[in-house]
Amino acid sequence: MSNDDLYSDTIDSESDTTNDDREQVTQKDLEERVGLLCLEVEVDICVGVGVDAAPLRLHVPKDLLKSGVELREYQVRIEGVEWMHKLWSKQVGGAILADEMGLGKTIQTISFLLLLHRSAPSSRFLVVTPLSLIENWADEFQKFAAPSSVNVVKYTGSKEERGLLREKIASKDLPFDVLLVTYENVSTDIDFIRSFDWTALIVDEAHRLKNPLSLLHTTLLTLLPPPFKLLLTGTPVQNNLNELESLLSFSCPRVFGESPPDGTLARLYGGSNKDSETTRNKALKDLNTLIRPFMLRREKETVLTLPPMKETILYTPMTDLQKKLYKSILTKDMSAFDTGKKTALMNVLMQLRKCCNHPYLFDGIEPEPFQPGNHLYESSGKLFLLDSLLSHLHKSKHRVLLFSQMTHMLDILQDYLAYRNYSAVRLDGSIRGQERHAAVTSFTDGDTGAFVFLLSTRAGGVGLNLTTADTVIFFDSDFNPMMDMQAAARAHRIGQTKPVSVIRLLSEGSVEEVIFKRARAKRSLSDAVVSTSTTSASSSITDALKSPTDIISMLRFGVSALADTADVSERVRVLVDGFIADSTQEVVSDAIQEDASITRMKEQITRKMKMRLSL
Template identity: 25%
Template sequence: MGLGKTLQTISLLGYLHEFRGITGPHMVVAPKSTLGNWMKEIRRFCPVLRTVKLLGNQDERKHIREDLLVAGKFDVCVTSFEMAIKEKTALRRFSWRYVIIDEAHRIKNENSLLSKTMRLYHANYRLLITGTPLQMTRLLDILEDYLMFRAYQYCHIDGNTGGEERDAKIEAFNQPGSSKFIFLLSTRVGGLGINLATVDIVILYDSDWNPQVDLQAQHRAHRIGQKKEVQVFCFCTEYPIEEKVIERAYKKLPFDALVIQQGRLAEQKTVNKDVLLQMVRFGAEMVFSSKDNTLTD
């Protein structure tokens, strides 16, 4: 899709090799049609990595297994989804540093043969790369897995939650002395009639392109009955597109205010140039004036 996923992944492997002394072994599992490109890009951008492509008929794969795919003779094994299933016996002999799955939406169904097979491999880390959204609420599922692992009590609402279940979770969370530690909800759902007056900390883990959606989600805590000061934190990873999403969101807010409050500007038939320039600069100054990359009001 031209998002630079392949190059970023190769950069990671190159960094591990050159700066951390971690030479592998790593395994890249990708669609068969992309294996040639993976091999070409690795040779082009990080030729120090010794790469083996596991693909071919039975005789060719036997040669690769016995002569090339030998501990100490390679750094990266590039193979297809089909080969990851067929050659699982040979591939399970290795303890992989990174198992990298390209087009990772293919394993979204945890009951699929590919998904089950990939979970058989021993690896220190697993990297899933995809240009196809798993984001909308899949990230909430990942956070839910973490909360279950830590044995935290929580509530979870997304677009698939039924009305009665939704009301029951909100009521359980707002109960005095509730054992629920955290309330997970998508920003899109967060603006639809949810009252969380007992919440005093709001964390925007994954921001929306539309800043009004984020504001509506925050306002679930700014409700009648709130007795504490509400703190809002917006998590952002430095440098990738997420930073641009937040930057654009802050730039949009003054324009939204202009549209919403246009009735107040009725007397002033036109908005002068200085006002528009001030609005455009507002969001940029909020983003770029912070030296520690933390945005605060």
């Protein structure tokens, strides 16, 4: 995965859209469309439309599900399978199931497809999923669907292997009702895919459709006749309202217009930094009401009784080696500040993020020849802290998910874990298919499983059920907070029986603090759009790193903190002791704890920033 894949779409929140001559839609136009469609469809969950239709109270026949499998009430009643079935039966066009991660979107979807197949045995369903999740979908059908209820075929493999599958399907030697296909293969083999009439199209991790000009988005729109489109995503709003509009226009063009969208939602509901908080919140509340009939969002706290999840932020000091390297990067790349070119500035930002993680991410820093030893963790403030944390967690028999975005950082962590003799397994973007399944099994295998599951945030943050773990550690944070939310949800989901502790490591006085602050603001905006609660938006939905000035401001943050001469080992001891003491207290869901001394230091840094410190 390239750096562009990792960062560009999370920093520049401008989706690729085209300018056209379509007449601008007003807020009244949109609301009238929704109202008329709700009356036609009799969707009684529409807000403010005045529909008072009796709910279907649909039931999924028990013989469709494997013996012992039962749906929870929220999964089948008016807010679940019944909702999907109603929109399908009334030919609305599509819907977005946006339940929070861990609420069982997969089993709800399988139940919906089983129900449709029972009523129309000749129907066929196309499930489009990332390659990393195709085995998971096959496993879930086997786990939940009654034997012989549907025939599921995985359309994957090499070009030759897929050719053999096509021959078997054409000769009817391989009958199927559900075809599982990857993002890549649906585009490569679209002529074959288009040769079938699909009753329903399911797109998993559907936020991948956020760019209306992407190959996946445009390819799937060529399916004729258009099937019912069900989009599955726990993060329908990641950066801006243009992305949400892209999903809505794809799934329900009758209301939100044909793709590509024209930015109507951002224009009508996005607001600006000049708007008051009251104005912004009202606009997002109106948007929430508008999209609610077509996008279903439930949160764990409203439908499940799960053990609580608590987030602790530990601001870690940098070692002298890290500070020296940090200063060197800023000094060496002064030309980037002079030119103001965004690409050059982003490169500086990336180098500083690497420095915050570990100096060995740079060539020539690690002593040669490589010898395992204490230097692995003593060179990095974060790893120094992690060493103490893992010692406590191992003694207390916790199980840990350890996330990082950088594969080279995973290499260093893997060497460190081996040096400390901690049992560990690893999953990153290079691990596919059966290897991925084996890694998960190795970790989840009861009390004999590995102590640490080492994962890349993007590859390991979706489609996995890892409730064996009760501790999630983010070694570094994503620009896109939804990625971290998805990753944490691997442990905090249906099946979890223990309180979950989420620990986030941030290098104090560094660019990481600003990245996290921006990510937290972005998350509040997403919550305000899709949540059914009274979430407030803290800033404009369009807030992002759009200009070189924004990036320079981020790079300059915390420069004065590099002069701090506090002893790293003593600071780490205080932080770990505080974490251990706090973890014995009552756990409060989603609480964020900050060490008081670090908070005071941050205030000092802020005061110095106001003095216009120059580099």
